[in-house]
Amino acid sequence: MDRGLMILMVLIIITAFVFGFINSYSTGIQPGYFEKAEAPAYGVGGDLIGAGMDDEFQEYLKALDLEEDDE
Amino acid sequence: MGKKLVMMFVIVTFLMSFAGLSYAATWANPELLLSAKELKSKIGNSDWVLLDCRKLKDYAKGHIPGAISVGKQCKKALRDKTSRVWRDTSKYEKLFSKIGIGNDTHVVIYGEHIKSDTMKDTTVAFWILEYLGHDKVHVLNGGIDAWINEGYSQDNKPTILGAKTFKANVVQNRYASTDEMIDVATGKTKGIQVIDARTGKEFKGADQRSLRAGRFPNTTINVSHKDTFDQTKDLETGKMKDNGFISYDRVADFYKSLDKNKRTVTFCQTGTRSTLTYLELRLLGFKDAANWDESWRVYGSHYNDYPIENVQWFDFNRVRKAEKKLKKTEKKLKELEEKLAALSPEAEGKK
Numbered sequence: 120m121d122r123g124l125m126i127l128m129v130l131i132i133i134t135a136f137v138f139g140f141i142n143s144y145s146t147g148i149q150p151g152y153f154e155k156a157e158a159p160a161y162g163v164g165g166d167l168i169g170a171g172m173d174d175e176f177q178e179y180l181k182a183l184d185l186e187e188d189d190e
Numbered sequence: 191m192g193k194k195l196v197m198m199f200v201i202v203t204f205l206m207s208f209a210g211l212s213y214a215a216t217w218a219n220p221e222l223l224l225s226a227k228e229l230k231s232k233i234g235n236s237d238w239v240l241l242d243c244r245k246l247k248d249y250a251k252g253h254i255p256g257a258i259s260v261g262k263q264c265k266k267a268l269r270d271k272t273s274r275v276w277r278d279t280s281k282y283e284k285l286f287s288k289i290g291i292g293n294d295t296h297v298v299i300y301g302e303h304i305k306s307d308t309m310k311d312t313t314v315a316f317w318i319l320e321y322l323g324h325d326k327v328h329v330l331n332g333g334i335d336a337w338i339n340e341g342y343s344q345d346n347k348p349t350i351l352g353a354k355t356f357k358a359n360v361v362q363n364r365y366a367s368t369d370e371m372i373d374v375a376t377g378k379t380k381g382i383q384v385i386d387a388r389t390g391k392e393f394k395g396a397d398q399r400s401l402r403a404g405r406f407p408n409t410t411i412n413v414s415h416k417d418t419f420d421q422t423k424d425l426e427t428g429k430m431k432d433n434g435f436i437s438y439d440r441v442a443d444f445y446k447s448l449d450k451n452k453r454t455v456t457f458c459q460t461g462t463r464s465t466l467t468y469l470e471l472r473l474l475g476f477k478d479a480a481n482w483d484e485s486w487r488v489y490g491s492h493y494n495d496y497p498i499e500n501v502q503w504f505d506f507n508r509v510r511k512a513e514k515k516l517k518k519t520e521k522k523l524k525e526l527e528e529k530l531a532a533l534s535p536e537a538e539g540k541k
Contacts, residue, residue, distance in 0.1 A: 172250050176348040180246075180261035183288060 216438055218475025222316075223436070224328045226336040229254075229298055239291055239351065243301040243311035244334070252344035254300065254337055258289055258351055264299070264311040265462050268318050273460040274483055275318060275365070279358040282322055290351025293324070300330035300337075303419070303434025309333055310415070313465035317481050320472070323359030329469060332435040364468075366455040366482040368489060374455070375407040375497045383448050385456040385471075386412040387464040388486065395502035399459050400490030405499040406457070413444045415463040418470060441470045450476045457482035 217223065224232075232238045233256055240257035242249045243264035253259070260267045268282075269275055276282060291297055299315045301308030312329055319327045330336060337344070373379040386409045391397035393412040395404040418441050419432035448454060454476050456467040461483040471479035489496055 172246075172348060176350065179348075179350050183260055183285060185261065185267050185285075 215442075217473040219473055222328055222469065222473055223331050224298060225331055226340045226342065229330055229337070230340070230342060232296070232298070235296075237294055238296045238298065239289075241289075241291075241297055241299045241315060242334075243299055243315055244306055244308045248302065248306055248308075249348070250346065252346050254334065255343065255345040256349050257300070257345075258349050260285070260289060263306075263308055264301075264315040268315055273462060273487065275321065279322065279360060282318070283356050283358055286354075286356035288353055290354050291324075291356055292354030293357055294326070295354060296326040296328065297324065298328045298330055300333045302333045302335060303432070304335065309419075309434050310462050310466055313469045314462055317364070317465040317468050321361060321364045321481075323361050324356075332433070335434055363453070363478055364480050366457070366480040368482070368484045371406070371455065371457070371482055371489065372496060377408065381452060382408075383410040383452050383454040384408060385410060385445075385448075385454065385464075385467055387415045387456050387458040387467045388412070389414045389416070392459065392486075395500050398502060398504050400486055401493060401504050402490045402498055402501050403504070404490075404501040406486075406489070407497050407499050410448065411445075413467065415458065415466045418444055418466065436466075436470065436473075438473075442474060445471070445474060448476075450474065451478075453478040453480065455480045455482050457485040459486045461485040461487075 229240075233240070233254075240254055241264070242253045242257040242259045244253075244259075245263050246259060246261050249257070249259040265273070268285075286292075297319060299312045299319075301310070301312040303309040312333065316327050316329050332339070334344075370379070371384075374382050374384060384406060386393055386406060389397060390412065392399065392403065393405060393409075397403070416432045418436060420435045420437055420440060421430040422433045423429070424431040454471055456464040456471065456479070458464040461481055464481050464485065468479055468481045490498070
């Protein structure tokens with residue numbers, strides 16, 4: 120590969136990293152933190168939200184016999 | 191050579207003194223508070239249980255893998271409708287046994303602060319378990335935000351654990367009763383330190399949440415529970431805001447004037463926010479920390495028999511005015527709804 124191109128790529132990577140770092144440093148946003156309410160976290164798709172709250176779990180909660188809320 | 195050795199000795203001693211200082215400046219009971227990294231290393235151990243204290247809908251969206259939920263936020267699930275602990279401890283025994291918490295189980299409790307304000311649910315559960323004599327309770331510092339910030343994955347499938355046996359061994363001095371506090375207020379009992387964890391406005395009586403507002407007599411200090419959280423810059427307003435994490439330096443500074451060997455009781459409006467103060471006192475090593483469960487909700491509702499400093503009576507006239515305004519708004523809203531219904535295609539079709 121052309122040497123000039125290699126140098127350019129390295130420069131772009133370093134610049135991008137510094138830009139990202141400064142941005143994160145000044146805004147306080149850390150990697151892994153999402154402001155979007157519909158993005159719960161890594162590894163959990165929005166369309167899967169609540170998929171596991173099945174009948175068995177509802178029965179389990181009922182069996183805990185906690186007082187009902189007034190709200 | 192000799193000079194060099196002496197110099198090296200001086201430098202090493204100097205550095206070590208700093209190391210010693212930083213080591214000393216930590217919690218007296220650090221095991222009560224876990225970081226996300228520490229929690230991660232515990233996941234999978236059969237004698238460790240994670241309790242999610244947020245609302246069910248938040249648990250359903252995503253939770254720390256393996257965490258259990260009792261179906262509602264802990265401050266509601268673990269107390270009666272007046273926000274007081276169940277005096278019948280067998281109810282706790284049944285509940286904790288059913289959800290898989292035994293006397294040998296380490297319980298890690300977590301909530302979330304910024305969006306759902308459930309860090310105090312975490313500390314309510316912490317205080318109740320300690321009151322019941324459970325000595326293996328831990329709080330995840332920063333709640334689920336700490337977990338997310340580390341980039342760890344979440345799960346959205348609920349966890350149901352096998353039942354265990356939980357027997358309560360109530361530690362009575364972790365509970366402060368209204369009778370005990372009346373004796374403090376009247377000066378009958380001396381030597382008890384009282385921390386008012388309400389806001390400055392509530393402390394002054396400007397924010398009225400009971401029949402009577404004001405200061406509890408013989409209060410030692412007023413430290414709003416929110417102030418003790420670490421502060422970070424809010425991206426929308428640019429102002430500093432509490433973030434749900436606690437750290438030694440900040441917390442210790444608030445209570446530095448207190449004596450750790452004296453009985454120290456904390457309270458707020460419902461004994462909920464003050465459970466954070468209770469956790470902080472336990473972390474700092476206060477020997478006899480307690481939460482006043484009934485707090486100001488009960489104390490301030492008595493019309494004239496409990497002493498209050500700078501007493502402010504609840505302004506019912508203000509409520510009446512607000513009620514009138516609300517009725518006017520409701521009327522306007524109804525009129526607008528009727529106008530909107532008249533403009534709908536169905537209404538147009540009928541014409």
